[in-house]
Amino acid sequence: MNAPTPAPSPADVIPAPVGLLAELTHRCPLRCPYCSNPLELDRRSAELDTQTWLRVLTEAAGLGVLHVHLSGGEPTARNDIVEITAKCAELGLYSNLITSGVGGALAKLDALYDAGLDHVQLSVQGVDAQSAEKIGGLKNAQPQKMQFAARVTELGLPLTLNSVIHRGNIHEVPGFIDLAVKLGAKRLEVAHTQYYGWAYVNRAALMPDKAQVDESIRIVEAARERLKGQLVIDLVVPDYYAKYPKACAGGWGRKLMNVTPQGKVLPCHAAETIPGLEFWYVGDHSLGDIWTKSPAFAAYRGTSWMKEPCRSCDRREKDWGGCRCQALALTGDAANTDPACSLSPLHAKMRDLAKEEAAENPPDYIYRSIGTNVQNPLSEKAPL
Amino acid sequence: MTAQFPPPVPEAGQRLLSHEELEAALRDIGARRYHNLHPFHRLLHDGKLSKDQVRAWALNRYYYQAMIPVKDAALLARLPDAQLRRIWRQRIVDHDGDHEGDGGIERWLKLAEGVGFARDYVLSTQGILSATRFSVDAYVHFVSERSLLEAIASSLTEMFSPTIISERVAGMLKNYDFITKETLAYFDKRLTQAPRDADFALDYVKRHATTPEMQRAAMDALTFKCNVLWTQLDALYFAYVSPGMVPPDAWQPGEGLVTENAPAEPGPAATPTAQPAAFSGSDVPRLPRGVRLRFDEVRNKHVLLAPERTFDLDDNAVAVLKLVDGQNTVSQIAHTLGQTYDADPAVIEADILPMLAGLAQKRVLER
Numbered sequence A: 001m002n003a004p005t006p007a008p009s010p011a012d013v014i015p016a017p018v019g020l021l022a023e024l025t026h027r028c029p030l031r032c033p034y035c036s037n038p039l040e041l042d043r044r045s046a047e048l049d050t051q052t053w054l055r056v057l058t059e060a061a062g063l064g065v066l067h068v069h070l071s072g073g074e075p076t077a078r079n080d081i082v083e084i085t086a087k088c089a090e091l092g093l094y095s096n097l098i099t100s101g102v103g104g105a106l107a108k109l110d111a112l113y114d115a116g117l118d119h120v121q122l123s124v125q126g127v128d129a130q131s132a133e134k135i136g137g138l139k140n141a142q143p144q145k146m147q148f149a150a151r152v153t154e155l156g157l158p159l160t161l162n163s164v165i166h167r168g169n170i171h172e173v174p175g176f177i178d179l180a181v182k183l184g185a186k187r188l189e190v191a192h193t194q195y196y197g198w199a200y201v202n203r204a205a206l207m208p209d210k211a212q213v214d215e216s217i218r219i220v221e222a223a224r225e226r227l228k229g230q231l232v233i234d235l236v237v238p239d240y241y242a243k244y245p246k247a248c249a250g251g252w253g254r255k256l257m258n259v260t261p262q263g264k265v266l267p268c269h270a271a272e273t274i275p276g277l278e279f280w281y282v283g284d285h286s287l288g289d290i291w292t293k294s295p296a297f298a299a300y301r302g303t304s305w306m307k308e309p310c311r312s313c314d315r316r317e318k319d320w321g322g323c324r325c326q327a328l329a330l331t332g333d334a335a336n337t338d339p340a341c342s343l344s345p346l347h348a349k350m351r352d353l354a355k356e357e358a359a360e361n362p363p364d365y366i367y368r369s370i371g372t373n374v375q376n377p378l379s380e381k382a383p384l
Numbered sequence B: 001m002t003a004q005f006p007p008p009v010p011e012a013g014q015r016l017l018s019h020e021e022l023e024a025a026l027r028d029i030g031a032r033r034y035h036n037l038h039p040f041h042r043l044l045h046d047g048k049l050s051k052d053q054v055r056a057w058a059l060n061r062y063y064y065q066a067m068i069p070v071k072d073a074a075l076l077a078r079l080p081d082a083q084l085r086r087i088w089r090q091r092i093v094d095h096d097g098d099h100e101g102d103g104g105i106e107r108w109l110k111l112a113e114g115v116g117f118a119r120d121y122v123l124s125t126q127g128i129l130s131a132t133r134f135s136v137d138a139y140v141h142f143v144s145e146r147s148l149l150e151a152i153a154s155s156l157t158e159m160f161s162p163t164i165i166s167e168r169v170a171g172m173l174k175n176y177d178f179i180t181k182e183t184l185a186y187f188d189k190r191l192t193q194a195p196r197d198a199d200f201a202l203d204y205v206k207r208h209a210t211t212p213e214m215q216r217a218a219m220d221a222l223t224f225k226c227n228v229l230w231t232q233l234d235a236l237y238f239a240y241v242s243p244g245m246v247p248p249d250a251w252q253p254g255e256g257l258v259t260e261n262a263p264a265e266p267g268p269a270a271t272p273t274a275q276p277a278a279f280s281g282s283d284v285p286r287l288p289r290g291v292r293l294r295f296d297e298v299r300n301k302h303v304l305l306a307p308e309r310t311f312d313l314d315d316n317a318v319a320v321l322k323l324v325d326g327q328n329t330v331s332q333i334a335h336t337l338g339q340t341y342d343a344d345p346a347v348i349e350a351d352i353l354p355m356l357a358g359l360a361q362k363r364v365l366e367r
Helices: A050-063 A081-091 A105-114 A129-136 A141-154 A170-183 A197-201 A210-226 A287-293 A295-299 A324-331 A347-359 B019-033 B039-045 B051-076 B082-096 B104-114 B119-124 B130-145 B148-160 B169-173 B181-187 B193-208 B212-241 B315-321 B330-341 B345-361
Strands: A019-023 A067-071 A094-099 A119-123 A159-165 A187-192 A232-236 A256-259 B292-296 B301-306 B309-312
Touching: A019 A050, A050 A081, A050 A287, A067 A081, A081 A094, A081 A105, A105 A141, A119 A141, A129 A141, A141 A159, A141 A170, A159 A170, A170 A187, A170 A210, A187 A210, A210 A232, A210 A347, A256 A287, A287 A295, B019 B148, B019 B193, B019 B212, B039 B051, B039 B212, B051 B082, B051 B104, B051 B130, B051 B148, B051 B212, B082 B104, B104 B119, B104 B181, B130 B148, B130 B212, B148 B193, B148 B212, B169 B181, B301 B315, B315 B330, B315 B345, B330 B345
Parallel strands: A019 A067, A019 A256, A067 A094, A094 A119, A119 A159, A159 A187, A187 A232
Antiparallel strands: B292 B301, B301 B309
């Protein structure tokens, strides 16, 4: 009799990816200081061509991807955005346009609708136009956004409003909810800033205090009840004040892949901040090979890389140890437990850091832009 | 409510029944004895139990759930060939899961936790009724000691597991406002297992019960199993409904619970359950733009794609959504399903109305 082969733990099985975040371009008319793009932005000349994107989408569909998030930067800044959207429709991929609604977005909207676009996620920086335009760093953005939203619902496309929350607009949470209802959105994302990329640089200017965060949660919960069946509200809490970390991108290399404008494939949009990871490019490898074989995806997939307290934790396959990039940024080691977790020995210090920053007067924003020489905070010593 | 079964075969046990007659006789046992007919079960189904009564049920039933793989392992150990073992071992996988946090037992623990129990208290089984323990243990012994045919036949209560939504555990528990959505979402994942299991067992019994005596033994085994389930509900009724005689050492309301209102970090907590926007039979449901039912060839299942979300669907939901075309009314959909599954359209309609309302509340269905 043969000895039974133990079934592989599901943590070791490579699941099929569900979502593809297609960062079509880093170009964007807005300059939000919490942008999730990397500090070093890709220039237009480095962007993938149309044929390569169409191939990537075809390969993604074959791998089991269901949702494609057409993002950026501002995805409508690409001239081939309609062609790319039509390809998604042809492949049965669910296309989600993540847009600022400014610049050329409105002019292309009808063509995107005709191409079979499934859903629009529109960012709104604030409710009050003046403050919204200060955050986004673009004059006259707000009226363009309102016009864009009106056309989305006029066409019958489902609309989600995305509001990134920070100390500059946290008092506007009720206003965002009213605005979503007024614009006919079906969903609202009240997403507290996640501190990576530009948001990490601007953290002191963005971090709200705990009382403000609690109040925003209370408001959202009350609105959910009041608007049941009318508006779905998704809430992302700031993890500096959380008890457990989020399963970043649904777990490293488990659900999502992110293709940058120049074709680098990342397990999450901030993964490039982790030194020593080898990323593969769609120009050199098939998407399937990248998903299953590339060193960057293998590095933190599953649980075998974990240290304590993650390694023996009941939640290790729930939140997969939280965010690697945040662990690196704050603790200096990407394999440490995300300090957003209350089980991390560094959690209290992280919370104190947030409290201290929130208590001080906010510094000016450092606006996102291509070619700005921003000091990479990760080259400094980890703060915890 | 129950589908119409053919009348019992009067001379069963005296002559060899055809496969069809044997199946009819087995189904008749369920039609008369399956525990969905028990008064306690009816109270549960109709939403008439108190929170503590539901707790008593969840706590006791955990012991049954926990011992099922023990029973199946005993049976597996006696199966003579690899093919049979491969089929039967799937039951153990279904119950135990193939990793920590997965499987039917874990789902039951989640349910018990969902009604307020501390996990360790449930695991200890210290608060269960003696009648629960005796019944379940009798079942394990029966399967270990009787013939293989009887052991397999005793599993055939799965034939009577409900297929309509409201009769399934998650469906019943929806009537209780203290059951959170999270508890149900976790619980309703895999209820397509039972029919698959029962098909195999029924086929085995038909093929291996080759004499009138063996057919009689198979029927008796199924009757025994029905009694195992029935007795557990008798005991629950006696202790926690009427006359309310809780035996010494059995669970008393208030015991074994996690302290309520434990201070928690603010987070996306469950919103209190409220009645969703109601649908009626004459409404015409439709999927709005941006919501699509799609067959996922890579994962070999249907999914409902919606903004930033993918809904996993059970077989019932798929059957309903395939008929949602912006033309059919709810009543017409129920009628079509009634013909397909040979069931009462009125019952189906009552089942699918809350499901449709639930989807509407998530903004993925309109009318």
